[in-house]
Amino acid sequence: MLDIKWVLENQDHAKKAFEQRGSAVSVDELIRVNDERKELQLQFDELRAEQKSKSKLIGQYKKEGKDAQPILDEVNQIADKVKELNHKQSEAENTLKSLLHQIPNIPHESVPVGSDESANVVARSWGQKREFAFKAKEHWELGEDLGLLDFERAAKLAGSRFAIYRGALAKLERALIQFMLRVQTEENGYEELMTPYLVNADTLTGTGQLPKFEEDLFKTTSGYYLIPTAEVPVTNFYRDEVVNEKELPYSFCAYTPCFRSEAGSYGKDIKGLIRQHQFNKVELVKITKQEESYAALEKLTNDAESILQKLNLPYRVMTLCTGDMGFGAAKTYDIEVWLPGQNQYREISSCSNCEAFQGRRMNTRYKDSNGKMQFVHTLNGSGLAVGRTLIAVLENYQQEDGSILVPEALQHSMGCEVIKKP
RNA sequence: GGAGAGGUGGCCGAGUGGUUGAAGGCGCACGCUUGGAAAGCGUGUUUACGUUAACGCGUAACGAGGGUUCGAAUCCCUCCUUCUCCGCCA
Numbered sequence: 001m002l003d004i005k006w007v008l009e010n011q012d013h014a015k016k017a018f019e020q021r022g023s024a025v026s027v028d029e030l031i032r033v034n035d036e037r038k039e040l041q042l043q044f045d046e047l048r049a050e051q052k053s054k055s056k057l058i059g060q061y062k063k064e065g066k067d068a069q070p071i072l073d074e075v076n077q078i079a080d081k082v083k084e085l086n087h088k089q090s091e092a093e094n095t096l097k098s099l100l101h102q103i104p105n106i107p108h109e110s111v112p113v114g115s116d117e118s119a120n121v122v123a124r125s126w127g128q129k130r131e132f133a134f135k136a137k138e139h140w141e142l143g144e145d146l147g148l149l150d151f152e153r154a155a156k157l158a159g160s161r162f163a164i165y166r167g168a169l170a171k172l173e174r175a176l177i178q179f180m181l182r183v184q185t186e187e188n189g190y191e192e193l194m195t196p197y198l199v200n201a202d203t204l205t206g207t208g209q210l211p212k213f214e215e216d217l218f219k220t221t222s223g224y225y226l227i228p229t230a231e232v233p234v235t236n237f238y239r240d241e242v243v244n245e246k247e248l249p250y251s252f253c254a255y256t257p258c259f260r261s262e263a264g265s266y267g268k269d270i271k272g273l274i275r276q277h278q279f280n281k282v283e284l285v286k287i288t289k290q291e292e293s294y295a296a297l298e299k300l301t302n303d304a305e306s307i308l309q310k311l312n313l314p315y316r317v318m319t320l321c322t323g324d325m326g327f328g329a330a331k332t333y334d335i336e337v338w339l340p341g342q343n344q345y346r347e348i349s350s351c352s353n354c355e356a357f358q359g360r361r362m363n364t365r366y367k368d369s370n371g372k373m374q375f376v377h378t379l380n381g382s383g384l385a386v387g388r389t390l391i392a393v394l395e396n397y398q399q400e401d402g403s404i405l406v407p408e409a410l411q412h413s414m415g416c417e418v419i420k421k422p
Numbered sequence: 423g424g425a426g427a428g429g430u431g432g433c434c435g436a437g438u439g440g441u442u443g444a445a446g447g448c449g450c451a452c453g454c455u456u457g458g459a460a461a462g463c464g465u466g467u468u469u470a471c472g473u474u475a476a477c478g479c480g481u482a483a484c485g486a487g488g489g490u491u492c493g494a495a496u497c498c499c500u501c502c503u504u505c506u507c508c509g510c511c512a
Binding site (some may be wrong): 037038040044045046048049051052054055056057058059060062063068071072073074075078079093243325365373395 | 435439440441464468470471472473480481482483491492
């Protein structure tokens with residue numbers, strides 16, 4: 001959510017940004033609705049003040065034994081108008097708020113301008129792509145050939161976009177989770193959280209999934225939603241709280257399964273594990289002071305990258321352009337891992353600085369050194385998407401006979417050096 | 423699921439339907455006092471919106487949302503949540 005005051009004071013900037021981000025709401029509409037709101041508040045405040053002072057008189061008169069009837073009649077009429085104005089005023093406030101809730105965040109000045117992913121910019125690359133003496137296979141082929149990945153039975157149990165991992169592959173997924181959590185907590189300074197996987201609508205509004213993107217979520221009959229990412233419960237940890245400035249920044253990591261309806265992605269990544277209704281992820285979240293969030297974004301991105309480096313998986317980091325960023329982000333780096341089977345880079349992490357966008361929605365604040373209330377800045381990034389990391393391990397560590405070498409960092413927890421057909 | 427008791431400021435804790443944004447205490451900040459500290463004394467100590475050059479002023483907020491009333495922290499209804507007891511249960 002944007003600050004209406006900022007919009008009023010920076011109308012040209014706002015107009016340009018709204019266009020770049022494809023906002024359905026215009027600056028002019030915001031100004032109009034806000035003016036209406038102010039006018040109604042003024043009317044209400046004045047009338048309510050009159051009502052209050054005269055009501056007090058009634059109390060006084062009665063105490064003194066004077067006749068209060070004339071005032072009572074007068075105030076009776078005021079009361080009706082006050083009630084009406086009160087409704088109108090809160091309606092106007094809600095209208096403004098719901099407009100503000102639909103507007104995407106303003107891009108940071110360092111973000112490249114562009115309408116789609118073709119305008120994204122490579123920030124850096126890491127690692128050496130392996131040369132294969134044979135034709136590299138895709139992960140689903142490798143998994144099914146090993147007999148360790150079963151999509152058909154998963155479809156029977158649930159439907160399409162689900163998978164069953166068997167034996168060594170189930171263990172590999174678990175080893176990756178454990179490995180990522182270990183690195184993020186022990187080396188990169190994150191505190192681990194275990195959170196609810198079902199959350200309420202307020203929580204999803206805080207991080208920006210609601211009200212605009214309800215169709216992407218699974219909703220239960222009791223009104224709970226399955227979380228689409230741990231960003232949701234973790235970022236909302238301090239919702240409606242004033243946090244101590246001295247404790248900032250907070251760094252949290254959390255492993256959770258994630259659930260996405262994938263409505264509107266028919267025909268996209270139908271095969272394999274890339275796009276599932278349910279997948280595992282270790283998420284990184286930082287909550288910072290305003291002036292520290294961009295340094296924190298670099299750190300958080302590096303922390304996510306460190307997992308790929310330790311697994312020796314080649315990747316590149318992309319700076320997303322204005323048109324390719326998520327709703328709440330002011331700046332985003334995507335980390336893309338190299339998949340030799342697919343012969344392309346695929347997103348494995350998305351690290352964003354949301355600035356005060358979520359802080360304002362969540363109403364999470366701190367008192368700065370001047371005693372002024374400020375909204376926190378929030379950041380999140382995958383550290384990493386576990387299923388896609390498993391894909392990357394399969395494809396990058398495959399051997400000609402279809403077996404998979406286990407990355408050195410995982411050999412201890414896997415208890416083996418190679419995954420072979422059982 | 424059943425029965426009962428609660429939810430008030432950073433914390434604890436008063437509150438009779440009428441100058442209660444809210445007693446008192448603790449904490450915190452500043453000042454006085456002191457050789458220095460503690461104690462003591464004094465002053466101050468929520469946020470949002472509106473208004474103002476500024477000091478201020480106005481309005482709202484006592485879990486949330488409705489209602490009764492000229493007037494609600496106080497009365498009524500619904501919901502959320504915490505605690506105790508019973509039942510069920512991994």
